[in-house]
Amino acid sequence: MAKEKKLVEAITSMEEDFAQWYTDVVKKAELIAYSSVKGCMIIKPAGYAIWENIQKSLDAKFKETGVENLYMPLFIPESLLQREKDHVEGFAPEVAWVTYGGLNELQERLCVRPTSETLFCDFYANEVQSYRDLPKVYNQWCSVVRWEKETRPFLRSREFLWQEGHTVHATEEEAIERTEQMLNLYADFLEQELAIPVIRGRKTDKEKFAGAEATYTIESLMHDGKALQSGTSHNFGDGFAKAFGIQYTDRENKLQYAHQTSWGMTTRVIGAIIMVHGDNSGLVLPPRIAPIQAAIIPIQQNKEGVLDKAYELKVLLEKSFQVKVDDSDKSPGWKFSEQEMRGIPVRIELGPKDIEANQCVMVRRDNREKIVVSLDEIQSKLAEVLETMQQDMFERAKKHRDEHTYEAKSYEEFQDTIANKPGFVKAMWCGDVACEDKIKEETTATSRCIPFVQEHIGDTCVCCGRPAKSMVYWGKAY
Amino acid sequence: MAKEKKLVEAITSMEEDFAQWYTDVVKKAELIAYSSVKGCMIIKPAGYAIWENIQKSLDAKFKETGVENLYMPLFIPESLLQREKDHVEGFAPEVAWVTYGGLNELQERLCVRPTSETLFCDFYANEVQSYRDLPKVYNQWCSVVRWEKETRPFLRSREFLWQEGHTVHATEEEAIERTEQMLNLYADFLEQELAIPVIRGRKTDKEKFAGAEATYTIESLMHDGKALQSGTSHNFGDGFAKAFGIQYTDRENKLQYAHQTSWGMTTRVIGAIIMVHGDNSGLVLPPRIAPIQAAIIPIQQNKEGVLDKAYELKVLLEKSFQVKVDDSDKSPGWKFSEQEMRGIPVRIELGPKDIEANQCVMVRRDNREKIVVSLDEIQSKLAEVLETMQQDMFERAKKHRDEHTYEAKSYEEFQDTIANKPGFVKAMWCGDVACEDKIKEETTATSRCIPFVQEHIGDTCVCCGRPAKSMVYWGKAY
Numbered sequence: 001m002a003k004e005k006k007l008v009e010a011i012t013s014m015e016e017d018f019a020q021w022y023t024d025v026v027k028k029a030e031l032i033a034y035s036s037v038k039g040c041m042i043i044k045p046a047g048y049a050i051w052e053n054i055q056k057s058l059d060a061k062f063k064e065t066g067v068e069n070l071y072m073p074l075f076i077p078e079s080l081l082q083r084e085k086d087h088v089e090g091f092a093p094e095v096a097w098v099t100y101g102g103l104n105e106l107q108e109r110l111c112v113r114p115t116s117e118t119l120f121c122d123f124y125a126n127e128v129q130s131y132r133d134l135p136k137v138y139n140q141w142c143s144v145v146r147w148e149k150e151t152r153p154f155l156r157s158r159e160f161l162w163q164e165g166h167t168v169h170a171t172e173e174e175a176i177e178r179t180e181q182m183l184n185l186y187a188d189f190l191e192q193e194l195a196i197p198v199i200r201g202r203k204t205d206k207e208k209f210a211g212a213e214a215t216y217t218i219e220s221l222m223h224d225g226k227a228l229q230s231g232t233s234h235n236f237g238d239g240f241a242k243a244f245g246i247q248y249t250d251r252e253n254k255l256q257y258a259h260q261t262s263w264g265m266t267t268r269v270i271g272a273i274i275m276v277h278g279d280n281s282g283l284v285l286p287p288r289i290a291p292i293q294a295a296i297i298p299i300q301q302n303k304e305g306v307l308d309k310a311y312e313l314k315v316l317l318e319k320s321f322q323v324k325v326d327d328s329d330k331s332p333g334w335k336f337s338e339q340e341m342r343g344i345p346v347r348i349e350l351g352p353k354d355i356e357a358n359q360c361v362m363v364r365r366d367n368r369e370k371i372v373v374s375l376d377e378i379q380s381k382l383a384e385v386l387e388t389m390q391q392d393m394f395e396r397a398k399k400h401r402d403e404h405t406y407e408a409k410s411y412e413e414f415q416d417t418i419a420n421k422p423g424f425v426k427a428m429w430c431g432d433v434a435c436e437d438k439i440k441e442e443t444t445a446t447s448r449c450i451p452f453v454q455e456h457i458g459d460t461c462v463c464c465g466r467p468a469k470s471m472v473y474w475g476k477a478y
Numbered sequence: 479m480a481k482e483k484k485l486v487e488a489i490t491s492m493e494e495d496f497a498q499w500y501t502d503v504v505k506k507a508e509l510i511a512y513s514s515v516k517g518c519m520i521i522k523p524a525g526y527a528i529w530e531n532i533q534k535s536l537d538a539k540f541k542e543t544g545v546e547n548l549y550m551p552l553f554i555p556e557s558l559l560q561r562e563k564d565h566v567e568g569f570a571p572e573v574a575w576v577t578y579g580g581l582n583e584l585q586e587r588l589c590v591r592p593t594s595e596t597l598f599c600d601f602y603a604n605e606v607q608s609y610r611d612l613p614k615v616y617n618q619w620c621s622v623v624r625w626e627k628e629t630r631p632f633l634r635s636r637e638f639l640w641q642e643g644h645t646v647h648a649t650e651e652e653a654i655e656r657t658e659q660m661l662n663l664y665a666d667f668l669e670q671e672l673a674i675p676v677i678r679g680r681k682t683d684k685e686k687f688a689g690a691e692a693t694y695t696i697e698s699l700m701h702d703g704k705a706l707q708s709g710t711s712h713n714f715g716d717g718f719a720k721a722f723g724i725q726y727t728d729r730e731n732k733l734q735y736a737h738q739t740s741w742g743m744t745t746r747v748i749g750a751i752i753m754v755h756g757d758n759s760g761l762v763l764p765p766r767i768a769p770i771q772a773a774i775i776p777i778q779q780n781k782e783g784v785l786d787k788a789y790e791l792k793v794l795l796e797k798s799f800q801v802k803v804d805d806s807d808k809s810p811g812w813k814f815s816e817q818e819m820r821g822i823p824v825r826i827e828l829g830p831k832d833i834e835a836n837q838c839v840m841v842r843r844d845n846r847e848k849i850v851v852s853l854d855e856i857q858s859k860l861a862e863v864l865e866t867m868q869q870d871m872f873e874r875a876k877k878h879r880d881e882h883t884y885e886a887k888s889y890e891e892f893q894d895t896i897a898n899k900p901g902f903v904k905a906m907w908c909g910d911v912a913c914e915d916k917i918k919e920e921t922t923a924t925s926r927c928i929p930f931v932q933e934h935i936g937d938t939c940v941c942c943g944r945p946a947k948s949m950v951y952w953g954k955a956y
Contacts, residue, residue, distance in 0.1 A: 033601060033604065033605070035550070035551045035597065035600070035601070036555055036558055036597075036600055037551045037553045037554070037555060037588065040551035040552070040553060041551070042548065042549070042550055042551065042597075042601055043548055043549040044548055045546035045547065045548050045616065047548075048546075048547050048548045048549050049546075049547070051549075052547060068523035068526075068527075069523065069526050069527070069530065070520065070521055070522055070523050070525075070526045071520070071521040071526050071529075071621075071639060072513070072520055073513045073515045073518035073519070073520065073637055074518070074552075074590070074621055074623065074637050075515045075518060075574075075637070076515070077514055077515060080514055093580050093581060094580050095580065096553075096576045096578065096579050096580075096588075097576060097577065097578035097579075098574045098575060098576050098577075098590065099575065099576075099577045099578065100574070100575035100577065100587075101574050101575075101625035101636075102571050102572050102573065102574075102625040103571060109578075110515065110574075112552070112576065112590070119513065119514075119520075122513070122514055123511060123513070123520055126511065127511070138523065142621070143549075143552055143620070145552065147579035147580040158579075159551055159552050159553070161549060
């Protein structure tokens with residue numbers, strides 16, 4: 001019996017069930033497959049190609065700021081993980097433990113890295129001796145493991161891919177500067193490459209990274225009004241340096257503790273791309289990060305000259321763009337749907353009549369606008385369409401975010417907004433964790449960040465009425 | 479008390495103690511650092527940059543042949559690893575086992591992937607339905623873990639980086655073709671990019687990969703006369719497909735088992751670069767893979783105009799080459815040694831007198847040849863010097879390999895050569911594993927490969943005297 005591939009199937013609409021829409025899209029756009037390891041996903045070629053583009057772009061930006069890549073071991077001895085108190089409390093409950101090597105039980109358990117601060121600190125304690133050795137600005141691209149109970153593709157999985165930068169500096173100022181520099185690099189990357197607008201700010205003490213003095217974050221808003229933490233940068237001060245003995249002799253020959261930072265971005269941002277830009281026909285990829293930017297779809301491809309012309313255009317276009325020709329034996333309508341599902345930014349329709357008229361039809365994935373283009377101008381026009389689409393996607397996402405950002409001046413208003421209007425709520429806060437706890441318990445919203453750009457919404461804490469210290473973005477989050 | 483960095487220290491000479499020379503070089507060229515995890519190394523920026531160049535080059539070559547990258551989970555459930563009998567027997571004794579996730583004992587142990595055939599097979603069993611789904615030519619770049627007892631940086635470590643390609647095809651012919659194609663790709667890569675000559679051939683049944691029908695290998699010869707397996711490509715036939723149920727309907731609508739291959743290259747090749755090209759001053763990097771191809775060293779850099787000129791040349795040269803200026807406050811002699819240790823192919827000396835004469839001095843790392851070059855021709859001359867050096871390095875390595883390749887017609891001659899002349903020994907073999915076992919036991923040499931290019935050395939097996947089936951390369955190996 002034949003096992004034919006099933007037709008492209010409709011996906012659940014996002015209005016009906018956003019979570020199911022998301023799951024449908026990641027599967028039908030062939031971004032992931034489930035594996036036999038619970039909570040771990042297979043990132044299929046269409047998904048991994050997006051990650052490769054993210055890597056390539058981010059890695060070049062990192063290197064411009066002096067970052068060097070290296071590779072640290074996958075395993076951390078239990079005693080090393082325990083060296084910094086806050087850090088081990090934050091991570092120990094969710095790590096995977098290796099207890100056997102071959103047939104022998106290990107003398108000391110090894111955890112599979114959930115993050116590598118402890119390994120880097122141990123390394124820096126040996127490497128850093130003098131002010132001449134500083135700064136060290138190192139990064140690695142790797143996978144990490146956190147034993148999550150509830151998992152969702154890209155958003156929360158037991159293993160995920162990321163980059164983790166770990167730096168060590170002579171002074172506090174330099175460490176703070178690097179922490180901010182990397183946060184801004186992430187923010188610009190999301191806004192310019194992924195067309196995702198972000199709020200830049202600082203996490204509250206409750207939400208900061210285990211062991212950090214300050215955690216900076218970029219927060220983005222998904223189509224369903226939930227927030228997603230999309231990148232973080234931590235300033236460790238000299239806390240880890242003291243726990244691990246990272247000291248250097250300064251120019252006056254005095255021993256000093258070093259200052260450190262770490263910063264990371266993960267495959268989670270692929271989830272953000274899906275949930276910010278996707279629609280009921282599937283994925284919509286921002287042109288700058290799309291592995292295939294345009295797909296040429298021949299119409300009546302069996303007619304003489306059609307496929308030849310399609311290949312000719314491909315050769316011309318691939319000098320500047322990532323282009324493919326879909327010359328499979330499927331119908332054009334089927335090809336349109338498939339490519340919409342995969343989020344390819346532009347499709348180029350080309351049939352016998354087009355060729356006769358020396359033209360083609362470009363169709364934008366995001367708004368389905370059709371543009372008739374002379375074949376003589378196809379290169380410059382494609383560049384223009386891709387660029388316009390990239391900008392439009394950013395503006396559309398920003399408009400959506402702004403329209404779903406509210407202010408609350410009283411606790412009643414706050415509760416009502418959180419309950420009924422998905423999105424960010426801006427409200428004043430006294431700085432007390434008790435209010436954060438209360439808000440989380442009563443509304444399920446968490447503090448997303450204390451934005452760098454503060455607004456004055458009132459003088460008192462939205463929760464307790466005491467004098468306010470900062471304006472905070474609140475929201476339900478992934 | 480000041481903790482100043484120690485002076486560049488002399489390394490053990492390779493004639494005195496090759497193993498110690500190797501260890502000294504990997505440490506003093508700052509390729510690796512030892513970690514607190516026994517048997518796992520830290521690949522430092524200078525080492526990782528070599529791997530990045532290898533990745534970039536190989537990955538582009540892969541993609542030209544239609545390879546797509548993806549990412550599979552780090553863990554393999556024990557039951558999945560056990561699905562193919564030979565495979566589990568080969569790997570189970572040397573895997574690391576995860577038994578706890580957070581505070582809970584796992585219901586089923588997970589091994590940290592030693593290689594991912596089982597995961598790919600499980601995946602392909604779901605993905606492959608029809609002949610239309612074939613071939614699938616997938617690859618991943620990742621780390622793998624094998625719980626080795628004796629470890630050495632790059633050559634054998636408990637965790638190492640590699641790429642593993644896994645393909646599935648409709649026919650046996652296609653699978654064989656892909657197996658050969660990838661082996662030749664590896665061989666060309668080593669010869670052309672790494673300047674390492676290789677022998678291409680097939681492993682004997684005793685030495686082939688656990689579960690493979692045939693393993694192809696490239697074997698290279700290190701400076702000490704030991705062999706290093708430098709890349710392998712396996713044809714699985716339909717063995718794994720039968721164990722995992724990977725079936726497709728063919729054009730006649732009949733169910734068929736698929737045919738598979740896998741192929742890999744690891745950070746081990748960095749060990750090969752060191753041991754083929756290195757000398758008693760440290761590393762010597764082939765120009766095509768060197769992260770820094772030329773270092774400009776200003777002489778009397780405090781004299782007016784010297785540093786400016788150095789920076790000016792850097793800007794000019796970095797259009798085509800990877801170049802750095804060493805403007806640190808160390809002495810020129812010290813800089814020369816440091817850069818020789820790191821294997822930078824060309825150093826460019828530039829002092830006030832050179833500038834006055836509109837010239838610089840290029841010094842090749844491999845043979846220390848000094849070439850006075852007019853600054854007007856610096857670009858073309860550097861290209862020429864790097865290219866010549868790349869060719870010379872290959873020729874020198876090939877000459878060394880050929881001079882250390884012997885023939886043995888009798889067992890006595892064989893034993894004597896293996897005992898006294900480090901290198902490859904070519905000898906005839908009957909095809910019986912008993913002879914291989916005997917040779918290994920009595921001489922510690924193993925069969926390296928049955929080369930594709932066969933030579934006739936005699937009619938009888940060098941070990942047992944029965945009729946010979948093939949000519950085999952034998953040697954002591956890493």
